[in-house]
Amino acid sequence: MKQICYKPIGLIHSDYKQKDGVPIQGAFSKGSSGWVEIFPEYQAGLTDLDGFSHIFLIYHFHLSSGYSLLTKPFLDDKVHGIFSIRAPKRPNPIGLSVVKLEKIIENKLYITEVDMIDNTPLLDIKPYVSKVDTRENTRSGWTTDKMENIQKYLSDDRFGD
């Protein structure tokens, strides 16, 4: 199939300047803050977004190159399929995170619960709607017994270039 091409709508800024030390999931890094710069030509699209406490960011893992279909995630020493983990080295290196939206000032979104590297290109924003996006009675596969100490895990350079 032919390629599908997108143009970034902004950049995500955070304190994480390199891959070492990035929290692996924003949900477990409540104190982690950053901001999103939306390019001015898209600013009108932010109208009414400030009514939402949380948003999805869809972004490009710009430091990721290549991929393995079977790899070890941060949380496990066993190999799993790339589509059952969230690691950056994916066939299409697309990232997805829920972050907390603290405030919007003009074209800047101030966010917490951040797990992105500085200067990550942003592709899309969607409002997080609890009644649409939350599922109950879920099974979480291999992650089930790995979640208890997740705060201790930080990204290492396993997914470096």
Added chain:
Amino acid sequence: MKQICYKPIGLIHSDYKQKDGVPIQGAFSKGSSGWVEIFPEYQAGLTDLDGFSHIFLIYHFHLSSGYSLLTKPFLDDKVHGIFSIRAPKRPNPIGLSVVKLEKIIENKLYITEVDMIDNTPLLDIKPYVSKVDTRENTRSGWTTDKMENIQKYLSDDRFGD
């Protein structure tokens, strides 16, 4: 900024052959089923995905063309910014849905809670992990009082070409 290009990893198949009548959110269309064809070269990446009851699908709104930064969502007669709604006509027409994963047979994923049009190009799959992806005490902005009768709403052709 320069373009970012991806190559579909598969196709989403559903009973919705055209834009009219597609449920606007899979969470409210429990009986709606479909299947995902993963191209054989990516099949190994599905390993262990069957342990998860729900997955995120990230896909390309292939029938969407152009966008408006301010538009009316299905659920409201008022205009909102495109980033505070989930409509397809976005600067980057990327779709995000949580679906229920019923079973995997070889390179086919059988899913329910489907809100995608047949032949939608799939870009990525991520496991839905309740402890990572669920947020409590959220605010849902303009959608808050629109959710009660959401099942009644079906997509119309508002976002047609």
